[in-house]
Amino acid sequence: MASKRWILFTVSFVLLTFAKAQNKKADSLMIVKTLKTILAACKDENTNDPKLKTEGRFYKAAPYIVYRGNDKKRAWKDFVNYADKDEKDETDGICKRISRTIATDDNYKIIKYFTEKESEGVWNVLVVSCKVDGAEKKLAMAFLKIGNKFGLGDIDQNYSE
Numbered sequence: 001m002a003s004k005r006w007i008l009f010t011v012s013f014v015l016l017t018f019a020k021a022q023n024k025k026a027d028s029l030m031i032v033k034t035l036k037t038i039l040a041a042c043k044d045e046n047t048n049d050p051k052l053k054t055e056g057r058f059y060k061a062a063p064y065i066v067y068r069g070n071d072k073k074r075a076w077k078d079f080v081n082y083a084d085k086d087e088k089d090e091t092d093g094i095c096k097r098i099s100r101t102i103a104t105d106d107n108y109k110i111i112k113y114f115t116e117k118e119s120e121g122v123w124n125v126l127v128v129s130c131k132v133d134g135a136e137k138k139l140a141m142a143f144l145k146i147g148n149k150f151g152l153g154d155i156d157q158n159y160s161e
Contacts, residue, residue, distance in 0.1 A: 024115070027124060027145070027150070028113050028124070030149070030150055031113075031124050031126060031143050031150050032110065032126070034064055034143065034149070034150045034151070034152070035110075035126060035128075035141060035143075035152075037064055038061050038064050038065075038095075038098065038152055039098065039102065039103050040060075041058060041060035041061035041064070041095070042058060042061055042095040042098040042099050042103050043099065043103050044060060045057075055082060055083075056082065056088055056092065057092065057095075058082075058091055058092050058095040059082050061091060061094075061095050062079065062080050062081075062082035062087075062088075062091050063079055063151075064079070064149075064150075064151050064152055065079060065080045065090075065091050065094055065151055065152055066078075066079060066080070066144050066146065066151040066152060066153035067079060067080050067081075067087065068090070068153065069086065069087065069090070076120035076121065076144060076153065077146060078146065079146065079151050094152070094155065097155060097157065098155070100132070101130060101132050101137065101139060101157060102128055102130045102139060102141075104130070104131075104132060105130035105131045105132070107130075107131070108128050108129065108130035109128065109129045109130075110126050110127070110128055111127050111128070111129050111138070112125075112126070112127035112161075113125065113126055113127075114127075120144060120153070121144050121145065122144070122145070123142045123143070123144060123153070123154075124142070124143045124144070124145070124150065125140050125141065125142045125143070126140070126141045126143070127139070127140050127141075127159060127161075128140075128141060137157070138159045138160065138161075139155060139156065139157055139159055140154075140155070140156040140159035141154075141155050142154040142155070142156070
């Protein structure tokens with residue numbers, strides 16, 4: 001009887017470990033896809049887009065930017081509302097930083113992925129290497145999962161290991 005429990009425990013442990021590895025791989029792929037979507041939104045300067053004049057230059061990035069404002073019920077649990085002036089300004093600032101760094105280098109490289117548990121939740125961090133004004137720069141781009149998608153919550157522009 002004890003050996004059956006041991007076998008059941010061992011099989012359960014192996015399956016759980018495998019499931020976590022599969023989740024981590026799926027999450028990392030979703031995060032890379034989110035990063036690419038944000039980069040495209042921050043680079044997009046399609047002047048023929050009618051929403052550009054009514055909503056603002058970086059409106060396409062807003063659904064992927066984590067709200068970090070004063071509303072404690074929403075902070076780190078929601079995405080920005082681009083119609084709100086303060087949230088629009090924050091989104092525009094983030095997109096401008098992205099436009100001046102990683103978005104300038106089409107040959108950027110993702111050199112590391114890791115997770116870190118903090119009070120806001122589990123941060124999924126991509127460390128990206130890119131050239132900015134000819135110099136190599138490393139950025140840590142941290143994502144949180146909200147609902148069933150990931151959003152950019154923080155950028156460390158001076159990442160060092």
